[in-house]
Amino acid sequence: MSESTVPQAKTNGWEPKIVAFCCNWCSYGGADSAGMGRFQQPASTRIIRVMCSGRIDPLHVFNAFLEGADAVLVTGCHIGDCHYVNGNDKTKIKYKYLESVVQQLGIEKERLQLNWISASEGEKFANFIRDVTEQIKKLGPSPLKPEGVV
């Protein structure tokens, strides 16, 4: 169990908002396991469930950024473990493209992250959320913050 869970005084008040896409079979289950293991995490992340990481469309990721997400996480099963044989292989290919577009848009690379998390890796999920949140806190709000976006 992690020790970084003691009630903290507000650090700087600002909590980033992170959108995490999770596949039903692995990473969503990993997030569930994090809950079951009570692995405490910053309350920064909002999970959106899809059946397979292969379903995650660049459209969804770009929309999340446009709406003001400070970071977007693409997660799925470990390579070789995909419930749908190889959907995550395709995610991996798509992700490379996503990465390059996001960087061309001037969004820092830390704001888009890919991770494979199995349904049993609750602690890994929690650590991932903690790490990303820390990184984003250092970067500050997304340059595409929502003011003006409707």
Add this chain to the structure above:
Amino acid sequence: MSDNKGTETERTETKGTEVQKDNDEKRVGVFVCECGVNIGGVVNTKAVADYIGTLPGVKVTSVNKFTCSDSGQADIQQKIKEHNLNRVVVAACSPKTHEPTFRACLEQMGLNQYFLEFVNIRDHCSWIHMWEKEKATEKAKDLVRMGVERSKLLEPLVQSEVPVIDKALVIGAGVAGMQSALDLADMGFQVYLVEKEPSIGGRMARFDKVFPTNDCSICILGPKMVEVARNKNIKIMSYSEVKAVDGYVGNFNVKIEHKPRYLDVAKCTGCAKCSEVCPVEVPYDFNEGFGTRKAIYVSFPQAVPLRAVLDKENCINCKACAKACASGAINYDMQPSYTDLNVGIIVVSVGFKTYDPEQRHDFGYGLYDNVITAMEFERLLNAAGPTGGHVVRPSDCKEPVRVGFVNCVGSRDKATNIYCSGVCCMVTIKNAQLLKEKRPETDHTIMYIDIRTPFRAYEESYNRSRNLGVKFLRGRPVEVKEDPVTKNIKVRVEDTLAGEIRNLEFDLMVLATGIVPHEGINQIQQLLKLSKAADGLLMEAHPKLKPVDTTIDGVYLAGVASGPKDIPYAVSQGSACAGRAAILLKNRKAVTEGITAVVNPDVCVGCQVCIPMCPFQAIKMDEKEGKANVVKALCKGCGTCVAACPTGALEQSHFKNNQLLAQVKNVFRFQEVAA
């Protein structure tokens, strides 16, 4: 106890953020669960309900102590009736465990089950923000709001049913496949049992005795083989292979090739007169290459079916067999024949082979005559084997006195296979016991990494070996040499428990070779689109909860094809497959998930980008129309094709773009900003 605070709101959708496709008014009911104190102890559920009640379209909100309880579900049903709800949002635990409960609750009220939106505010919120109550409450509000907006866009779906043909195909007639076939046949289903060898029985037919009880293998397998042959509902297709598989759960079309035996099976009586006169002798594969068989032969005395087979490759065409055959069964011009089967389910029990140490000359195998494998040792021990049960060493046919056994050859080794083959420790222990019992003067040393004896009576068997005087040495030989004169095997091995180097000399050394995938496994894997695990064997649908299912509906795995196992485990899996398959075969129908990909033919341009995306071959081209077409029974609803479609013609029902984007957009509070 349910303290329901139905905060009713009179709002209608006056400022919908989305363009609604249908004009039906969405009447959403939101049910926030406290899960005792699991959620309620952290998240201010009342505040969440109050806030959500202000959202457009939300007709009623309710907080329950336990929404999944009878009273909680009754509350949902009552509110559906009272407020004529057409969408239900449950904010509680994980949909992975509780979605089916609430779906059924909706169905009972005549509401389509896919009108349920499940929001996880326990595992993903209260449990992971235990000491941040305010933040957790805010997050819960966000999550529920996302759910509410998504729910408004949900569309009704139906789970489709496909008819199931009540016939089964079992591929591989080893002990696991035979068990599956017998169980299914006894339940009254027609079973086709396909075996590529001339006889059923599999690897178990070659074992001498089986651990831990050391009972004679063929004595327990033989009657089972006869039982299979006698069963009216089982059609054995020996010396046959699966060549093509098409279709899906409930309706597989399978092409079976019957290899030519070059004799009429109906006429052959298995008398083996043909073998007696055949002048050709070749190494006997059933005896692991020890001894010889003829070019026309019965594969082993207990073979089922008890029919000869002519090995055309080695036949010299002298026609002696045709003259000897009293029933005139021999037919030299036989061609392969084919059968097309139509079955509802398939059991895959294609077995394994043992690791071949020849390729790397592990421990001198292939270089030195007196290094043999455990399977070869097994045949030497066997009374029906090449030496009539006398264990002799290959170099001079003398009976060995000092026997060394090396465990984990081709297992637990980064250079070959990293996994443990599970059975070899017990095989070695059994083999040492058997020879020790036959010839007490023999001296046995087992060189091991770890001795693994996990199941009933295994540890007892190990203890028995120790009591018999079998020596256990923890260490792997680092140097193996042959004495050029005596042909004895000289081994240098570190005894890691004593911490010293030992130089040992054996008359015979036996390698416990591990379990590796059969050559045929790739063909079956590709034909059936199964997945393979890291060890090269076939992969089950879930390692714990679906150990004999595969990701392909209606295809099941039994025996060592899905990982190393011993005989009782393989037999259990055979029965398990029969049980799982019988659910479909008895119901005569299979339910396929309502969540599938859907093509909009008006938008599809027939670019075929989606086709290779699908690992289940569910997308076919409609050649006439030039459009993609999703075969619902094959589609598993992953949505990978949808994300790949460049025109937006493909959509995944229940996870449509607008539904997912409704969630994305509602992570952020625009309504409030705007207001």
